[in-house]
Amino acid sequence: GxxxxxxxxxxxxxxxxxxxxxxxxxxxxxxLELGDSSEPHEKLLQLCRDVARFSVKTxxxxxxxxxxxxxxxHALVGRFLSDSLNTSQYTYEVGPVFVLMEExxxxxxxxxxxxxxxxxxxxxxxxxxxxxxxxxxxxxxFPEVKVRGLWSLPRLALFTxxxxxxxxxxxxxxxxxxxxxxxxxxxxxxxxxxxxSGSTVFGAxxxxxxxxxxxxxYQLWFHVDAAWGGSVLLSKKHRHLMxxxxxxxxxxxxxxxxxxxGLQCSAFLLKDTSNLLKLCHSANxxxxxxxxxxxxxxxxxxxxxxxxxxxxxxxxxxxxxxARGTRGMEERVDRAFAYTRYLMDxxxxxxxxxxxxxxQFVNICFWYIPPSLRGQQGxxxxxxxxxxxxxxxxxxxxxxxxxxVSYQPRGSQVNFFRMVVINPQITREDLDFFLDEIESLAxxx
Amino acid sequence: MDSPSADIHLSPVTKNAVLVDGVVLNGPTLDSKSxxxxxxxxxxxxxxxxxxxxxxxxxxxxxxxxxxxxxxxxxLELREEGESHQQILQRCQDVIKYSVKTxxxxxxxxxxxxxxxxxxxxxxxxxxxxxxxYTYEVSPVFLLIEEVVLKKMMEYxxxxxxxxxxxxxxxxxxxxxxxxxxxxxxxxxxxxxxxxxxxxxxxxxxxECHYSISKAAAFLGxxxxxxxxxxxDDRGKMIPEELEKQVQRAKKEGAVxxxxxxxAGTTVFGAxxxxxxxxxxxxxHHLWxxxxxxWGGSALMSRxxxxLLxxxxxxxxxxxxxxxxxxxGLQCCAFLMKDRTGLLQMCHSAQASYLFQKDKxxxxxxxxxxxxxxxxxxxxxFKFWFMWKAIGTxxxxxxxxxxxxxxxxxxxxxxxxxxxxxLLExEYANVCFWYIPPSLRNMPExxxxxxxxHQVAPAxxxxxxxxxxxxIGYQPHRCQVNFFRQIVISPxxxxxxMDFVLKEIEALGVDM
Numbered sequence: 012g013x014x015x016x017x018x019x020x021x022x023x024x025x026x027x028x029x030x031x032x033x034x035x036x037x038x039x040x041x042x043l044e045l046g047d048s049s050e051p052h053e054k055l056l057q058l059c060r061d062v063a064r065f066s067v068k069t070x071x072x073x074x075x076x077x078x079x080x081x082x083x084x085h086a087l088v089g090r091f092l093s094d095s096l097n098t099s100q101y102t103y104e105v106g107p108v109f110v111l112m113e114e115x116x117x118x119x120x121x122x123x124x125x126x127x128x129x130x131x132x133x134x135x136x137x138x139x140x141x142x143x144x145x146x147x148x149x150x151x152x153f154p155e156v157k158v159r160g161l162w163s164l165p166r167l168a169l170f171t172x173x174x175x176x177x178x179x180x181x182x183x184x185x186x187x188x189x190x191x192x193x194x195x196x197x198x199x200x201x202x203x204x205x206x207x208s209g210s211t212v213f214g215a216x217x218x219x220x221x222x223x224x225x226x227x228x229y230q231l232w233f234h235v236d237a238a239w240g241g242s243v244l245l246s247k248k249h250r251h252l253m254x255x256x257x258x259x260x261x262x263x264x265x266x267x268x269x270x271x272x273g274l275q276c277s278a279f280l281l282k283d284t285s286n287l288l289k290l291c292h293s294a295n296x297x298x299x300x301x302x303x304x305x306x307x308x309x310x311x312x313x314x315x316x317x318x319x320x321x322x323x324x325x326x327x328x329x330x331x332x333x334a335r336g337t338r339g340m341e342e343r344v345d346r347a348f349a350y351t352r353y354l355m356d357x358x359x360x361x362x363x364x365x366x367x368x369x370x371q372f373v374n375i376c377f378w379y380i381p382p383s384l385r386g387q388q389g390x391x392x393x394x395x396x397x398x399x400x401x402x403x404x405x406x407x408x409x410x411x412x413x414x415x416v417s418y419q420p421r422g423s424q425v426n427f428f429r430m431v432v433i434n435p436q437i438t439r440e441d442l443d444f445f446l447d448e449i450e451s452l453a454x455x456x
Numbered sequence: 457m458d459s460p461s462a463d464i465h466l467s468p469v470t471k472n473a474v475l476v477d478g479v480v481l482n483g484p485t486l487d488s489k490s491x492x493x494x495x496x497x498x499x500x501x502x503x504x505x506x507x508x509x510x511x512x513x514x515x516x517x518x519x520x521x522x523x524x525x526x527x528x529x530x531x532l533e534l535r536e537e538g539e540s541h542q543q544i545l546q547r548c549q550d551v552i553k554y555s556v557k558t559x560x561x562x563x564x565x566x567x568x569x570x571x572x573x574x575x576x577x578x579x580x581x582x583x584x585x586x587x588x589x590y591t592y593e594v595s596p597v598f599l600l601i602e603e604v605v606l607k608k609m610m611e612y613x614x615x616x617x618x619x620x621x622x623x624x625x626x627x628x629x630x631x632x633x634x635x636x637x638x639x640x641x642x643x644x645x646x647x648x649x650x651x652x653x654x655x656x657x658x659x660x661x662x663x664e665c666h667y668s669i670s671k672a673a674a675f676l677g678x679x680x681x682x683x684x685x686x687x688x689d690d691r692g693k694m695i696p697e698e699l700e701k702q703v704q705r706a707k708k709e710g711a712v713x714x715x716x717x718x719x720a721g722t723t724v725f726g727a728x729x730x731x732x733x734x735x736x737x738x739x740x741h742h743l744w745x746x747x748x749x750x751w752g753g754s755a756l757m758s759r760x761x762x763x764l765l766x767x768x769x770x771x772x773x774x775x776x777x778x779x780x781x782x783x784x785g786l787q788c789c790a791f792l793m794k795d796r797t798g799l800l801q802m803c804h805s806a807q808a809s810y811l812f813q814k815d816k817x818x819x820x821x822x823x824x825x826x827x828x829x830x831x832x833x834x835x836x837x838f839k840f841w842f843m844w845k846a847i848g849t850x851x852x853x854x855x856x857x858x859x860x861x862x863x864x865x866x867x868x869x870x871x872x873x874x875x876x877x878x879l880l881e882x883e884y885a886n887v888c889f890w891y892i893p894p895s896l897r898n899m900p901e902x903x904x905x906x907x908x909x910h911q912v913a914p915a916x917x918x919x920x921x922x923x924x925x926x927x928i929g930y931q932p933h934r935c936q937v938n939f940f941r942q943i944v945i946s947p948x949x950x951x952x953x954m955d956f957v958l959k960e961i962e963a964l965g966v967d968m
Contacts, residue, residue, distance in 0.1 A: 034822050037596055043604040045841065049848040055574070058845060059581060062838070066585045066597045076594060079832070082586070084491030085544065088498040090583040092548060094576060095506035096555045097568070097785055104921075105565060107518075107526055108555050115532040135625030135787075136830045146675055160679025161651040177806040181829050184804070185636055187677025189650025212810050248478070267832075273586050274834050275625070292674070294667040298724050298931040298941070303911075305918035310523050317671055318626045320568070320779075322786045326551065329534070333547060334494075336538035349479035356476075406817035409593070419810040429810070436488065439474070439481055 027412025028074050029067040037065060072436045073414035073444070078211065078239050081434030083271045085334040089327030090273050100133075100321040101299060101313025103306060110310055113325040119332075120264060120278050123244045125257030130288045131280040132315050133324040137238035138178035140263035140279040141205065143288075143317070145169065145182045147261065147281065148203035148232030150291040157291060161187050168192040169203040172217060174210040176236060203232040208253050209240020212421060212429055214372030216240055219255030227258075235259040238277065240372060242269035245337065246344040252371060269347065269373075269433055270340065272328045288315045343435050347373045351432045354442045361446060367427055375430040379404065379449050381456040398425035400456055407452045414448060494541060498548055505549065510557040511571050511948060516924030517563050518556040526554060561948045562926035562956070567723065567751050570946025572783040578842035579785050588832040589623075590811060590825025592818060598835035599822060605837040605844075609776060609790055612756040614769030620800050621792040622827050623836040627750035628668035630775035630791040631717065633800075633829070635659065635672045637773065637793065638715040638744035640803040647803065651677050658682050658706040661717040662694035662729055663934075666748060669717050682711070691880055692727030694718060699737050715744045720765050721752020724933050724941055725879075726886030728752055731767030739770075747771040750789065752884060754781035757849065758856040764883060781859065781885065781945055782852060784840040800827045855947050859885050863944045866954045873958055879939055887942040891916065891961045893968035910937035912968055919964040926960060 032040060041061060050058075068074060070082035098106045100113065117131040134140045149156055153164055161167070167188050171179045183193045192199065204226050206217040219235065226233035235256060241264030243249045244256070256262065260282055267276035281288065293314040300311055313321070332340065351373045358364040358377065363385065367376040379400060387393050401418035408414050418428045430445070473482040509515050521529060530550055539547075557563060559571030587595035589602060606621040624630045639646055639657065646654070657678055661669045663685040673683045684706060687698045699716065706713045716738050718729040731747065738745040747768055753776030755761045756768070768774065772794055779788035793800060805826040812826055825833065844852065863885045870876040870889050875897060879888040891912060899905045913930035920926055929941045942957060 032596065033818055034592060034596070034600065038600055041597065041600065043600060043841075045604065045608050045844045045849070047849045049851055050845050055842075055846055058842065059577065062581060062597050062601075063585065066587060067594050069586050069588075069594070070584075077588065077832075079586070079588070082491075082584075084488075084495050087583060088495055088502075088548065091499070091502055091580055092506060092551060094579040094583065094785060095502050095510070095571075096552065096558070097571065098556060098558045099566065099568070099786060103523060105556050105558065105927075107521065107523070108530065108551050111523065111527055111530065112532055115534065119534045135629075135834075136832055138829060138831045139625075142675070142829075149677075156677065156679065157674045158680045160656065160673070160682055161677040162654065162656045162679070164652055166650065166652040176831070177808040178831055180806045181804060183650070184647045185632075185676065185829055187639075187646065187651040189646065189652075190648045192650055273583060274588055274832055292671065294670045294680075296667040297933065298929070301914070301931055301938075303914045303938075305914060305921075306522055317628060317632075317675055319628045319666070319668055320566075320626055320786060322625070329532070330544065330547065332534045334538050334544050337534065337536045339538050345477070345479050346481075349476040349481055353474070353476050353481060402813075402815045402817060409817075415593075417810070419813055421809065426813075426815075 026068065026071065028071045028415050029409055029412050030065055031409045031412065032065060040065070067415065072434055072438070072441050075431050075445070076415040076417045078268045078431060079271070079274065079433070080431070081271045081436060083331050086272045086327040086331040089330035093323045093326045096323070098323065100323055101311065101316070101319065103310035104304065106323065109323045109325060110312060112329050116325045116329050117278060117280060121280050124262055124280065126282050128284050129280060129282045130284065130286070131278060132288065132312070134277045134279050135275050135318070135322070137176070137236070137263050137265045137277045138181060140238065140277050141176070141178045141236060142182040142185060143279045144205065144232070144234035144261045144263065145186055145188070145203060147287060147291050148234065149186070151232060151287060152202040165200040166192060168194070168199040168201050169205060170194065170201065171205040172207060174213060174215055175205060175207050176211050176238065179205050179236070201229065201231055203234060205234045205236055208235055208237035208256070209243070209372055211239065212374065212419065213368065213376060214239070214370055214374030216252045216371055219253060219258065223255050223258035232261070233259045234261045234263070236263050238263045238265040239268055241265065242344055243372070245341045246348070247341065248345055249348055266328050269344065270328070271433070272331060276324050276328055292317055346435060347432050350437060350442060351375060353439065354430070354432065354445070357442065357446060363450065364446070367424065373432045375432070376427050377430070378427045379453055381453045383456065394425050400453060401426040401428055403456060404449060404452045408448065414445060416445070494544065497545060501545065501548055505552040507571065507576070510552070511559040511561070513561045513953065515557070515560070517560045517927050518921055518924050519554050520921045520924060521554060529554065556927065559946070561946060561950065561953050564942045564944065564957070565927040565929045567780045567943060568783070568786065568945070569943065570783045570948060572785070572843050574846035575783065575785045575839040575843040578839035582835050582838055587835050589835050590823070590828070590831065590833060592822035593816065595835065598838055599824065601841045602835070602837035605841050606790060606792065610792055613771070613774050613792060615794050617796065619792060619794045619796060621790055622800065622824070624789045624791050625787050625830070625834070627666070627748070627775050627777045627789050628671060630750065630789050631666070631668045631746070631748055632672040632675060633791045634717070634746035634773045634775065635676050635678070635715060637799060637803050638746065639676070641744065641799060642714045644802070656682060656711040658684055658711045658713050659715040659717065660684050660686055660699060660702055660713065662686050662688045662719055662722070664688045664692050664694070664722040664725065664727060665717060665719050666723050666750065669748070688727070692722055692725035694729040694734060696730060696733035696737055699734060703737065703741050703743070713741060713743055715746060717746045717748055720747050720749035720768065721755070721884055723751065724886065724931065725888060726752070726882060726884035728764045728883060731765060731770065735767050735770035744772045745770065746773045746775070748775050750775050750777040751780050754778065754856055755884065757782070757852045759853065760857055761860055778840045781856060782840070783945065784843060787834070788836050788840050804829055858947055859944045862949060862951070862954055863887050865951060866942060866944070866957065869954065869958060875962065876958060879936065885944045887944070888939055889942070890939045891965055893965045895968060906937045912965060913938040913940055915968060916961055916964045920960065923964070926957065928957070
């Protein structure tokens with residue numbers, strides 16, 4: 012039969028999403044100075060209260076501002092544990108449990124992708140996962156680059172969509188490839204394509220099978236930035252959005268986003284089984300990766316990383332997964348999609364809400380057109396006036412503390428809202444409130 | 457019904473259930489009550505097992521299991537269904553049991569150790585709030601705190617006018633920032649055009665430097681062979697005259713020197729490069745001076761020992777990891793720059809319009825996220841700030857002084873004790889020594905002697921780990937055979953623990 016979902020009365024939550032103070036005022040309120048002597052116990056507790064009070068409540072059901080939100084209690088305990096145990100992931104010697112655990116979690120993520128073998132590592136953020144992909148792709152094409160650098164190589168280029176995350180650009184700069192070489196340029200050596208599954212603003216999914224065909228034909232490393240969209244793979248109903256993902260060479264997937272594992276939790280996964288990751292990055296430091304240890308040193312995976320000390324990021328995901336099961340994780344994804352559809356349907360019923368496009372995922376991009384502007388599209392000054400609506404509504408909602416949702420311009424499109432539905436604590440009331448609140452905050456515009 | 461960890465409470469609903477896309481939408485799925493209950497029960501477990509016992513000298517440092525056995529014991533597999541409340545609590549217990557207790561007074565294995573309770577509380581708060589430090593909008597408090605901490609650290613470096621900086625996910629990444637910014641300063645076009653076709657850039661570091669310098673060169677497309685290793689003296693310090701020679705050599709080759717990385721507190725010996733002389737060379741040749749003070753930077757907190765970094769104010773950039781000697785908790789790594797022209801921002805920015813909108817209602821210069829190579833970024837400064845508030849500068853200074861005093865004590869004891877031999881006098885908290893078991897003591901020190909001595913440390917290490925009595929690292933280094941590297945950090949370490957180190961090694965190695 013159908014699952015019984017836990018139901019609960021959610022009282023009107025009196026906690027604001029944020030308690031806005033502008034920077035100067037906040038500096039004064041917080042007593043930030045670091046002094047010579049220790050502060051008394053009571054003062055320290057008060058500092059804790061103040062820090063919590065003036066921080067944005069990203070766990071709040073009405074925090075819709077970023078591609079992460081919500082709180083999973085099991086992941087939270089996992090994080091408390093990781094912090095208490097305070098060790099590094101580099102060797103079995105100092106992190107035995109976590110070395111084994113990371114491998115199990117990565118194996119599971121690979122299985123969800125459709126790979127029954129492969130390699131991978133947790134990175135401090137999806138941007139760095141992108142850098143790993145770029146570095147590996149480069150290394151595979153030109154292994155000598157590790158030792159000799161880019162000087163004698165032909166100019167390398169990589170391809171990505173305009174909707175890609177900006178970390179692709181930052182990566183190209185950081186790795187010495189250069190911003191100009193992200194795209195198609197004459198007289199260069201293409202080595203990589205980075206496709207996006209779940210783009211940052213629209214939540215769009217690139218057609219992976221077709222892109223894989225191109226990569227196969229031209230022998231390009233096929234990386235899929237699924238930092239945001241990867242979690243759809245957990246849903247039997249929605250994983251079709253990433254059909255072809257198993258043809259990728261590497262995938263970035265951030266469980267700290269839709270899966271709410273807590274920052275940072277960013278997996279970099281690859282299909283390769285030739286130890287490419289380690290060959291590409293290793294420096295064989297003898298003070299850390301001794302060859303004569305008394306246990307099987309293949310468990311010391313630290314040399315695969317560009318980092319030395321590396322925080323344990325697998326425990327929070329593992330503990331949460333143990334508590335929820337794959338099915339529990341799937342339910343959350345399906346639920347987020349369902350709520351998105353609900354919100355979209357409600358939006359369409361209301362005047363003033365104009366969708367930019369039909370969402371593929373859980374990003375809903377829309378303009379709110381206040382009454383005074385309705386019916387004036389095409390008239391002079393319309394775009395400019397419309398572009399001012401979102402920033403003002405945003406300012407008002409933050410100062411009120413009622414909710415947070417982000418806005419941005421895009422190309423010739425003026426400021427629009429990007430609503431993101433993640434948190435399983437969200438109710439239909441919250442979504443109805445969302446629409447009511449925007450209407451209310453913009454009513455006089 | 458027998459439901460896993462989401463202990464279900466059925467209660468009246470406020471709205472009629474709706475079916476959307478096959479999903480019943482009715483109230484929150486995440487049952488906060490049972491989740492909070494889990495946290496409340498897990499917390500005392502964490503306090504007892506992962507904090508109290510884990511820092512208790514009467515408990516074991518580690519509960520050794522070989523990998524295959526540990527896999528069986530932990531039952532790591534992730535399955536379709538979730539597990540019960542009790543099972544998950546048991547899992548927490550098992551994770552703690554088989555984890556190495558890096559907060560234990562006898563964990564001397566790495567360049568981090570110990571447990572500061574204030575930092576821990578701050579870390580718990582950070583986790584609960586789960587901020588990302590890219591914009592003031594989303595993390596106002598943590599951004600301001602990071603700013604204050606960076607500024608304070610720069611005061612200790614000696615930059616009176618201040619500078620710029622950011623917290624990085626590790627010292628290795630801080631070193632990469634240095635290379636990237638130095639390269640950008642040298643030739644800003646590289647950001648757009650890349651390195652291909654340009655004259656070869658060369659960087660310099662001592663042969664004792666941390667391996668992240670090599671990894672940085674590889675990652676950034678410069679190439680490991682373009683890190684020229686400068687010889688060090690018998691105390692592990694870079695020889696400035698050799699640096700000059702290497703720079704000249706690079707120029708003769710037609711390459712372009714652009715950066716020198718000096719190390720303040722090397723990984724193995726804890727040696728400090730002579731910063732004033734190195735700064736002179738850099739000034740002469742217009743090279744960016746980066747000081748990797750990831751390990752040794754904390755000596756700056758001590759009025760007694762800060763002379764070790766004399767000249768550091770002349771650096772262009774500094775890496776300093778409070779998660780090491782100051783016990784701030786992984787990760788806590790600052791990258792500091794003297795520059796005040798916005799170089800860091802210019803070097804890294806991509807100006808993503810979905811995150812760094814120009815028309816926000818507050819001063820957008822507060823949004824520092826575009827200085828970073830990361831997008832979302834953890835708040836790593838807060839735990840350091842809170843600990844500093846709790847202990848004060850004097851308290852932090854006291855810790856550094858005490859650690860170094862204990863290291864000195866151990867070194868002196870080693871000199872008095874038969875069978876122990878120091879490699880060199882420690883300047884910092886690294887005590888490097890051999891244990892020479894009785895059977896080797898009368899042997900002439902030829903190849904056979906060294907070959908057998910090389911096997912002593914690994915064997916003793918195995919024994920100490922299986923016993924769980926302490927953990928000390930060992931390594932070969934250059935032409936030296938395996939020796940122990942004892943690291944003193946935690947204020948919970950006592951003189952008795954130092955005596956124990958020597959007694960225990962003797963006991964474990966008596967039959968060798």
